Amino acid sequence: MTATADTAPAKRVRKQKPSRVQAGLGGGRPALVLLIPVIVLEAAILFAPLLYIAYRSFFNWQPGGVSEFNGFDNYVELFSDPAFWQVVGNQFFYLLGLPLWVIAPLLVAFMLRERVKASGFFRSVYFLPAVMSPAVVALVFRALLSVDGPVNALLRTVGLGELARPWLSDEAMVKPVIILLVLWAGFGTGVLIFSSALSAIPKHLFEAARLDGVGFWGEFWHIAVPSIRNAVVLWMIFQVISIFLFMFSWVYVLTRGGPGLSSATMDFAIYQEFMRFGFFGTAAAQSVVLVLLILACAGIGALVIRLLGRDRAGKKVSA
């Protein structure tokens, strides 16, 4: 338990002594120079366009034609479309993959910390998917997962023939398969981020724990995870956002949202509305809804994590 005792103060310092910290660390007005680039670039390239899109979501937006103000019509049309709700449902189904996407790379990054030969090589291999474009990934996986493809052939050879499936065109299987593909795609990035975060934990913490006889899982749960909690939460939020925003290319090349709408995501739907159909107004409304939904999810998630964290910390102190 020395570990938690050691990491906890850093947090307490922040909460208990804000006045001193404020006085000492602020850096004064000159420090703002460090902040200005972030604000200017984000405001110009990300936030101003969002405001513009939000404004346009109240119009029957016809670039180059007559755009009439139509109040909440775009939103009403969106919410009364059963297809929209099916896609939102898919979106939440995908979120079920979150524990997997977080714990798997975290565990492996922790394992690779020490006592693994050529850990850099392994990290590089895990990172391979990040450098393959979605079009190519789709080519590979559609072939691997096709009805008469290698995966099913392998299942049949080892006597698990009844498990063989049309993985990407079976309504029940397509979402779980995509969850695994997202794990595959993001795994290396997660390992990279967690490795980087783990590298900042002082080694003596682990050494002390080992002298106390704490094993692998004890080190993992009681030292590593609490120490890099911020990075874990950041990665979770990152994954949630990815599932809302960066699924497009995967869905587009692997399934086109099908069969039916069973694998479609919101960013895919927005893309279709905007680029393919030219329904600019409803696409704008859908973009706004998507941003709100992500913020709500991230907010709820952060709250839950905070509550859970408090719970755990409380238990430890009493123990």
Add this chain to the structure above:
Amino acid sequence: MSNRTHRGAGFRTTIAALITVPFIVPFVFLISTAVRERSDYVSSPGGLPKSFTLDHIVEAWQEADLGRALVNTLIMCVVACLVCGTTSLAGGYFFRVARQRWTGPLRLLLGAGYAIPMVAWLIPVFVIAAQAGWTGNLFVAGVISGVSSLPFGFYFVHTFLQQSLSDEVIEATTLDGAGVFRAFLYIGIPMAMPALAAVLALTFVWSFGDLLIASTLLQSNTDSYTLTLAATTLTTREDINLQGQAAAALVSLLPTLIVFAVAQKALKQGFGGGSEK
């Protein structure tokens, strides 16, 4: 080293090696698709290759002008990394040291920039770029690509410093009378190196694999095509040319792997620095 650690090492290495299987198999599959004869591929796309040819790679290289595209991509990625790396570092450090009441909410707001769908912000940005005559410009595309990773980048640096840079150290330097910029240069940047390496590696890879920004901002100028965009020229309405795509992917894989290996080295140095303290 004790017996236990030795056993652990072998065990861990074995697990790590087993995990590589799902990453290596598709990769091998990609290579085999790129180097098979067309007839061999057509008769059984998922089967084992029975032939070998470099034609697809040579053709992809020539038809899609991958050499120039590679240079273009590197220019765009370097600009993106410069923009994202420097601003992330500065912004992340600022939020580590500044603790006014408004910094927390502002940090969250700027971090939330990551939640804005690219389809939503890219179109207005394109409109302005088109009006200003900035389309087909690798530098502009690089800046925009860098900013798209910025909310993640500065937040990650901040999170890292929160853990690795203690208040005492910052206080000590400020008490020494060092100005905020000196503290940033001599304490902030060195401490943030592992995080910076990670941010740069990710920004590079994301920019490298980007198609949406490139196709929106660069498509009007064939001289500025990046690798992903050039690879799309291999596909026509009638022919998807998967083998050409696989070949182009192979060609474009190499530089990213090199960059990643370098980033790994930087990370390792970060590990070393961490253990000394």
Add this chain to the structure above:
Amino acid sequence: MKTSRSRLLSGAAALAAATLALTGCSGGGDAATTEKLTFAEVPKEDTTLKVWTFLPDNYENGNEAYEDIIAAFNEQYPQVEVELTTMPYGTYWDQLRNSGVSRSGPDVVTMYGGAQAYSYRNSLFPLQDAIDPAIEGDLRYLEDNYSSDGNLYILPTGAYGYALLVNQDLFASAGVDPQTLATWDGMIGACQALDAKGILPFATGWQDGILMETLMYMITSQQMDADTLVKWTQGELKLDDPLFGEAVDRILEMNEAGCFGGEEGLGRAMYDDAFNQYYAGDAAMFTTGGLATAETGYSDQPSTTVMPLPQVPESKYESLIDAGAEAGWSVTKWTKSPEAANAFVNFMGGAEAQQILWDVANVVPNNNAVEATPKTPMQEVFVPLIVNDENHTGFSSYPLEVLAVIERNAGPLISGKLSRDEFLEQAIRAFDKSA
């Protein structure tokens, strides 16, 4: 700190306002009326045309053909410099959207007619009054390409025709005479016979739904007489008309007869996989719209021939195949040289340009003044099918939203997960939404 905070915020607000102002005035709001374009003389001043197209890459020697065409165009209009950019097809339509939003980019673009052009209507000039009277009488498929608002946004060029590639060796090995494909029932019987011998009748991929779309065009074009087609292009014939249900039933009949094999086809996509299936000799037939595919099929499977899809019993024709313009050309509304742009578009439709395309790149013309003499065995069997006077297509009038629904529901319909009625209902809902 309070002051800098508000300063910061106001700075951001100013930036945002600037962005709004910029995009606001450029990105629409201003009433751009649907001015008409007329065929007029090209001014003598030097001008440059930016032309975007995905077509040259589709053909062998495509680039050479377009260079020749531009040279010929410049003989007639030396003052017009043509900058032709060959765009990748995969991102082409998105690029046109972007151009439309920013009101900038090319002067002339390659475009499909009907519903596709309609969805870009704010970017394109109506061309019905801008066609060179000298070529208008020779052009086929003008009517098929009107949009539902009564405008013709493209000048159609080139010709495609959907037909069947037939692997005669596979037919022979199953003991089936390819001539049975002359009638609908004959084709159904051929499917059953081939299937019973373990030969896949049709190369099949349902995953992207494009095969479903293709069969819908092929069959509904047979069911529509000339008047019905006009109603369909004008948006008066709705998707709830029984003929669409009958077409779906015919496709399901083919499915039941084993035309598409088992569930393997559900996981395949048409362009990625089904083409290869036919090329590899794994299927006896395949639907195709272009000569290039037929040539590849012929070189891989030398017993390949081309035959029409037999007429469904509801057909209004003897020998119609679904055939129409391969694509077309449009003038963008932001062009600075509408007369020169229109001259280029008309030149592309003219006999000289289409003759070059046929001679150099084997593009079947839609201009009756062009001599398209077949030069290869595939051309000998395919070209007569395409230039058949009976042909027309309702293809371009399928609203894009309806196509999206047909595409995504193709797999579920064929696998039986989605009923025929539910399939139609969803398509009709999309049709009503698009109206």
